[in-house]
Amino acid sequence: MTKMQDDRKIVRVDLDTRSYDILIGNDLLGHAGGEILARLNCKKVAIVTDRNVGALYLDALVESLQTDGIETYTITLDPGEKTKSFDNLIAVVDGVLEARVERSDAVIALGGGVIGDLAGFAAGIVRRGVHFIQIPTSLLAQVDSSVGGKTGINAPHGKNLVGVFHQPDLVLADTSVLDTLSDREFAAGYAEVVKYGLIDQPDFFHWLEKNRTEIFSGRTARAEAIAKSCEAKAAVVAADERETGRRALLNLGHTFGHALEKATEYDSARLVHGEGVAIGMVLAHEFSARMNLASPDDAKRVAHHLKEAGLPTTMGDIDGTLPPPNILMDAIGQDKKVKGGKLTFILTRGIGEAFIADDVPPSEVLAFLTEKHPQ
Amino acid sequence: MTKMQDDRKIVRVDLDTRSYDILIGNDLLGHAGGEILARLNCKKVAIVTDRNVGALYLDALVESLQTDGIETYTITLDPGEKTKSFDNLIAVVDGVLEARVERSDAVIALGGGVIGDLAGFAAGIVRRGVHFIQIPTSLLAQVDSSVGGKTGINAPHGKNLVGVFHQPDLVLADTSVLDTLSDREFAAGYAEVVKYGLIDQPDFFHWLEKNRTEIFSGRTARAEAIAKSCEAKAAVVAADERETGRRALLNLGHTFGHALEKATEYDSARLVHGEGVAIGMVLAHEFSARMNLASPDDAKRVAHHLKEAGLPTTMGDIDGTLPPPNILMDAIGQDKKVKGGKLTFILTRGIGEAFIADDVPPSEVLAFLTEKHPQ
Numbered sequence: 001m002t003k004m005q006d007d008r009k010i011v012r013v014d015l016d017t018r019s020y021d022i023l024i025g026n027d028l029l030g031h032a033g034g035e036i037l038a039r040l041n042c043k044k045v046a047i048v049t050d051r052n053v054g055a056l057y058l059d060a061l062v063e064s065l066q067t068d069g070i071e072t073y074t075i076t077l078d079p080g081e082k083t084k085s086f087d088n089l090i091a092v093v094d095g096v097l098e099a100r101v102e103r104s105d106a107v108i109a110l111g112g113g114v115i116g117d118l119a120g121f122a123a124g125i126v127r128r129g130v131h132f133i134q135i136p137t138s139l140l141a142q143v144d145s146s147v148g149g150k151t152g153i154n155a156p157h158g159k160n161l162v163g164v165f166h167q168p169d170l171v172l173a174d175t176s177v178l179d180t181l182s183d184r185e186f187a188a189g190y191a192e193v194v195k196y197g198l199i200d201q202p203d204f205f206h207w208l209e210k211n212r213t214e215i216f217s218g219r220t221a222r223a224e225a226i227a228k229s230c231e232a233k234a235a236v237v238a239a240d241e242r243e244t245g246r247r248a249l250l251n252l253g254h255t256f257g258h259a260l261e262k263a264t265e266y267d268s269a270r271l272v273h274g275e276g277v278a279i280g281m282v283l284a285h286e287f288s289a290r291m292n293l294a295s296p297d298d299a300k301r302v303a304h305h306l307k308e309a310g311l312p313t314t315m316g317d318i319d320g321t322l323p324p325p326n327i328l329m330d331a332i333g334q335d336k337k338v339k340g341g342k343l344t345f346i347l348t349r350g351i352g353e354a355f356i357a358d359d360v361p362p363s364e365v366l367a368f369l370t371e372k373h374p375q
Numbered sequence: 376m377t378k379m380q381d382d383r384k385i386v387r388v389d390l391d392t393r394s395y396d397i398l399i400g401n402d403l404l405g406h407a408g409g410e411i412l413a414r415l416n417c418k419k420v421a422i423v424t425d426r427n428v429g430a431l432y433l434d435a436l437v438e439s440l441q442t443d444g445i446e447t448y449t450i451t452l453d454p455g456e457k458t459k460s461f462d463n464l465i466a467v468v469d470g471v472l473e474a475r476v477e478r479s480d481a482v483i484a485l486g487g488g489v490i491g492d493l494a495g496f497a498a499g500i501v502r503r504g505v506h507f508i509q510i511p512t513s514l515l516a517q518v519d520s521s522v523g524g525k526t527g528i529n530a531p532h533g534k535n536l537v538g539v540f541h542q543p544d545l546v547l548a549d550t551s552v553l554d555t556l557s558d559r560e561f562a563a564g565y566a567e568v569v570k571y572g573l574i575d576q577p578d579f580f581h582w583l584e585k586n587r588t589e590i591f592s593g594r595t596a597r598a599e600a601i602a603k604s605c606e607a608k609a610a611v612v613a614a615d616e617r618e619t620g621r622r623a624l625l626n627l628g629h630t631f632g633h634a635l636e637k638a639t640e641y642d643s644a645r646l647v648h649g650e651g652v653a654i655g656m657v658l659a660h661e662f663s664a665r666m667n668l669a670s671p672d673d674a675k676r677v678a679h680h681l682k683e684a685g686l687p688t689t690m691g692d693i694d695g696t697l698p699p700p701n702i703l704m705d706a707i708g709q710d711k712k713v714k715g716g717k718l719t720f721i722l723t724r725g726i727g728e729a730f731i732a733d734d735v736p737p738s739e740v741l742a743f744l745t746e747k748h749p750q
Contacts, residue, residue, distance in 0.1 A: 086461070086465050090461050093530065093537055094530070094531070094532075097530055097532040097533075098532070124539065125538060126536065126537060127536060127537075128525070128527065128539055128540055128617075129540075129617075152503065155468065155469070155472055156469070156472075157469075157472040157473070158472075161501065161502060162468055162500050162501060162502075163500060163503050164499065164500055164504070164539055165503055165504070242503075242504075
């Protein structure tokens with residue numbers, strides 16, 4: 001699925017008429033105009049970004065687009081998870097309409113997962129859908145959220161509870177922009193890389209154990225890890241675009257993770273998404289061990305690797321006080337991976353052996369959370 | 376495509392995995408629970424309605440659902456086009472989440488086009504899509520907006536500029552509820568019935584000319600007109616679900632109509648959607664005659680029939696002052712039926728011979744509007 005073109009990797013997401021390319025390589029930002037025009041007959045774009053990312057990369061992107069004759073309009077938002085709100089959705093929709101972006105034109109997300117999810121949702125609902133291009137600037141967005149068409153915002157009831165499936169027409173994963181990420185941001189994205197190994201690729205997890213330092217220092221292994229992650233995600237999405245089955249495996253660690261993000265009020269100073277997923281994956285392995293599904297040694301090995309990567313691995317690693325276990329349970333119940341009142345969890349039989357369990361007793365989860373709760 | 380079952384008609388909308396039935400007949404409201412459970416494994420529904428419709432039909436619907444063991448939750452909104460706003464969308468989304476409606480559950484729209492468009496949009500974005508059932512209570516909703524999956528709200532920039540395609544799982548068109556419609560409301564819906572004749576079924580238009588009084592008085596001809604309209608709509612939707620081509624024919628009269636609705640600030644005392652479409656269809660026929668595409672006699676015949684049905688047929692029929700022609704033009708330009716800066720209009724070569732014209736010169740439209748403008 002991965003092709004090399006000069007120094008670039010291309011991963012194709014196969015979805016019939018909605019198929020698209022993920023380009024992975026250096027200086028894609030500077031060639032955005034050409035790559036877009038090679039795929040879309042697009043006269044105008046609305047670029048959605050946040051202040052931090054915009055300050056670093058907006059000028060280069062706008063220059064590339066304008067050089068290729070594409071008219072640009074920019075919408076700049078506050079950084080952070082709290083930006084994924086109805087208020088900001090309305091602001092983006094309004095901006096896209098103000099720019100008179102037509103159905104043949106595009107919305108570009110220049111930023112991390114928050115910007116991608118929000119801009120993609122806006123692209124999916126303006127005129128009932130305009131073209132959409134992802135230019136992910138965080139590792140997390142490059143290996144996960146920019147691929148697969150899930151878009152959305154958070155609601156008072158929980159994370160990502162409102163959104164649409166709207167596939168991008170192109171993903172440009174420019175690896176050179178990752179050099180400006182903080183260690184904490186890079187590690188948060190790395191949690192999702194590890195996830196693909198834990199789901200069904202034990203060999204990839206072993207490879208990550210061996211190559212972690214090289215991936216973090218930005219050598220060839222980094223681009224390889226990104227391409228491998230995009231391939232893994234693309235395969236799952238192609239098999240189950242709208243998450244009626246297998247795609248749910250990608251939620252490994254996410255049910256616990258979302259509950260913790262809600263419990264910390266989406267305050268990125270305390271917890272970012274990838275960190276919630278890291279803790280969530282350890283909890284999923286520990287809970288699986290508690291249910292006698294997997295060996296406790298696997299949970300320890302996962303925790304060890306994530307900890308070495310600089311990630312939190314227990315609820316106690318989160319600054320400040322957490323709500324009591326019953327409140328965490330309530331957040332889990334409201335999370336969208338619920339069917340007919342029973343809890344659906346991604347559990348595991350060991351590293352690389354995750355599976356969908358749709359009959360998890362809430363009482364067991366509550367007892368487990370009570371045991372693991374730090375306060 | 377229409378089947379008879381007892382005294383009911385069933386029109387099937389063929390859309391692969393998203394196919395669904397439209398049931399047309401008396402007292403469907405009282406059998407809603409059984410019809411839903413025959414198709415969906417649904418434990419809970421959130422019913423969206425408006426105060427007027429709710430006062431008349433909500434109790435009967437709730438009783439039918441509860442008798443069949445379906446848990447209900449109701450969200451009641453103000454009547455009128457202004458309800459199709461982001462504020463109300465947020466309120467409905469919040470209510471549906473509060474009710475803990477899950478992916479296997481459903482949102483029900485009990486009302487006219489406004490409620491259907493808004494509730495369908497909410498159903499399309501909560502948890503990235505839950506089941507959706509239309510129980511249209513206006514003629515307009517029964518023959519047009521409840522079928523085909525277009526949902527949406529209005530934006531300051533124009534009507535229906537924000538929304539998704541989200542097909543219902545079932546449409547229950549209970550013809551007995553039409554008896555409580557005012558003459559004005561019934562006539563507004565009738566404009567969309569006439570539209571199907573004008574697009575490509577001249578025989579149906581002739582039949583309407585002969586049967587108008589019987590349709591208005593509620594005899595067998597009424598149910599026949601509704602079923603025929605649903606069939607016409609279902610055929611177009613099945614051929615072009617996402618309006619990449621032929622479906623645009625359903626916009627006959629709508630580009631002018633939407634501009635007039637915007638010009639009257641969606642004030643239903645001055646103009647409702649079907650009335651805008653009536654005037655718009657006459658204008659489309661007149662403009663086609665002006666462009667030497669059709670005979671002026673056809674425009675007169677269309678205007679005569681709509682006028683006899685109690686509908687406005689000229690801009691001068693609208694109470695109060697309209698904005699000047701250039702402002703109307705601006706609204707037309709912002710309307711979503713625009714591609715690459717050129718205007719796309721549905722024009723006609725005569726009754727039942729509508730076609731998509733994608734190269735209409737804005738200057739001709741402006742001159743025409745100036746000529747027809749009443750002030």
